Amino acid sequence: MAKPAAPHPLRPATQLVRSGQMRTNLDETSEALFLTSGFVYDSALQAEQTFTGEAEHFQYSRFGNPTVQMLEARLAMLEGAEACRATGTGMAAVSSAMLSHLKAGDRVVASRALFGSCHWIVSTLLPRYGIQTEFVDGGDLNQWEAAFRRPCQLVLLETPSNPMLELVDLKAVCDLAHKAGAIVVVDNVFATPLLQKPMKFGADVVVYSATKHFDGQGRVMGGAVLGSRKWIEEVLQPFTRNTGTAISPFNAWVILKGLETLHLRVPAMSRSAAAIAQMLEERSEVVQVCYPYLASHPQYELAKKQMSGGGTLVSFSLKGKAEAFRFLDALRVIDISNNLGDAKSLITHPATTTHSKVGPEERARLGISDGAVRLSVGLEDVEDLVEDIAAALDAASGDNPAPVRPQHG
C-alpha cells in the first residue's frame, strides 16, 4: 500500500533517492526496470480510450514507459519544473527543444560558446529550414540587447560554457529575451541542477545531457528537457513522440539509479575541482586558469550570484599545443577523454578534439588557445589528482618527451 505523502517540500538529497518511484503491487524496494516496448489492454474499449486520452494507460515506449516516467518525475522534482521528458541523448534534448518550438521565418539568438553539436544546430541546421540565427558573446549584455532589437522566438545559451567556463547572466538575459518575445532554453549540463537552477532566474526551458553527471559513471547516454506542463505537453511532446527521441528504458533505469548519488558526487567533485584550480594558479607553467569560483575569474561575482558552487570542470592553458600534448601524455591517473561528469577524471585538448571543427578564428573568439585543456574532475582522492597534475606539469616543462603511457590502476 502506498504510504501517505511526505510533508513537502523534500530536500534535494531525499528527492534524488525517492522522487518519482512508482512501486508495483509486488512491493519491490528498488525502481523496476520495465524493459518492454509495448503494453497490453484489458479490452478493446480500454485501448480505444487510451488512444482518445479518456483512460490513462501506457501505449508504447516511444510515447512513454514506466521506468522513463520515474526518471522524468525525479528530474522535474529536483529542478523544480512542472514537467520533464527524457530523451535518448543530450543532443536529442537540445534539438527537440529547439525544433519543436521553431518554424520557418523565426529567429534564434544564441551565445557563441556552445557545446560543439549545439553550435552546429544553430549555425548550420536551423538556417536550412529557414530559421535565422545569430551568435553573441554570451558575457556581453550589449550584444544581447542589440540582437533583441529584431523579433526573436528562442534563445539558446550555456552557462558555464564549454570549454572555457564563461558565464551568461541568466537573470539579465532572460529579462531581455522575454521583452523581445523569446523563450530561453538553458543548457545546464556544466552546472547540474544542484549548483544552478536557471528557472529561478527566468529560464523557460532547461536541457541536460544525462550522459554526464546524472549517470555519472560513464555508462549510458540520455537527455532531458524540463519546462512548464503546458509547453512540454503541447509543444515538445508531439515532436518527441512522433520523431522518436525516446530514451531506452534500460538507460533511463541506469540514470535513475545514478541520480541517487548525485548529491554526494557533484559537491565532492566540485570541492576537488576548486582545490585543483587553486593549485594550478600557483604553477608558473599555467598561463590561465578558468574556474567560476576562483576570485580571478572575470565573472566571479556573477558566479556567486547564480551558482551555489563552481562546478566539476576546470579549464586551463599551457603555453602551446606541444606543452599541452606533453602534459596530457604525462598524466598517469587522469585519462584523456572528451567525456565529462564521470567518476573518473578526464581531460581533453579542445582545439584538436571537441572544438577542432569550429576553426582557428572562431576558437580565438571563444578564447580557446592551442594550449588550453579542459579537465573534468572525478571522484578519485584529490591528493592523487593533484600529484598526477603536478608531476605531469613537471614532465611537460622539461625537455624530455614524455614516455609512452603505461597501463595504470
Ligand SMILES: *Cc1c(COP(=O)(O)O)cnc(C)c1O
Ligand atoms: C554532452 C553535452 C551535450 C550533448 O549531450 P549528449 O548526451 O552527448 O548528446 C550538450 N551540451 C553540453 C554542454 C554537453 O556537455
